Amino acid sequence: MDIDNTNTEALATVDRKANDTMTLLDRVKVIADAGEYKRAGELWAAGKAMLKAIADSYDPIIAAAHATHKKALESKAELYDPMESALRRVKRIMADYDTEQERVRREEQLRLEAAARRLAEDRLIAEAAAAEADGDQAQADAILAEPVVIAPVILPGATPKIEGGPVYREVWKFRIVDAALIPREYLIPDEKKLGAMTRALKGAMRVPGVEAYPEKV
Numbered sequence: 001m002d003i004d005n006t007n008t009e010a011l012a013t014v015d016r017k018a019n020d021t022m023t024l025l026d027r028v029k030v031i032a033d034a035g036e037y038k039r040a041g042e043l044w045a046a047g048k049a050m051l052k053a054i055a056d057s058y059d060p061i062i063a064a065a066h067a068t069h070k071k072a073l074e075s076k077a078e079l080y081d082p083m084e085s086a087l088r089r090v091k092r093i094m095a096d097y098d099t100e101q102e103r104v105r106r107e108e109q110l111r112l113e114a115a116a117r118r119l120a121e122d123r124l125i126a127e128a129a130a131a132e133a134d135g136d137q138a139q140a141d142a143i144l145a146e147p148v149v150i151a152p153v154i155l156p157g158a159t160p161k162i163e164g165g166p167v168y169r170e171v172w173k174f175r176i177v178d179a180a181l182i183p184r185e186y187l188i189p190d191e192k193k194l195g196a197m198t199r200a201l202k203g204a205m206r207v208p209g210v211e212a213y214p215e216k217v
Helices: 005-026 033-132 137-145 193-205
Strands: none
Touching: 005 033, 033 137
């Protein structure tokens, strides 16, 4: 509902009368006699009537604005919600691909590191064998005692970078693979079940480590 000139004038009249009524109500501080009591009652009645006039004037405007706002939200949702849902789905698919590529990258990196370690170990064994063949057992032992050091293998990620593409953040979660192995400090009592038992059995409820007690509310 648009507030046209007629509505504007009507609202201005209501505003003026409301302010006048408030001025009179604000003057009521202490009632000293029956006359003042009667006058306060008349002002109270006038204020109640003014409340109705304010509501009658503004509620239709508020209702129309609310209806317009609601319609705008519905129109937005018709376009926005399916798009947002589709984006979440595509991002999930992309995240799954990225996770799989990272797994493949890590496996290949570990394979290359293991191969490099084997080569380094074979080299030390060959050097130790050569020293031993030359009759230098001490040198051979020293070579075999050397730590195997290899250069770290760093493979680049296979997932391409996309300008304006989705940004992922890691959220670490857990899954229970054997509940029997979980330490006690990570377990919590079944309070819902205990509460149901207490309400049903009251003082007769018996569970080791748990005490039932009444509380007046």
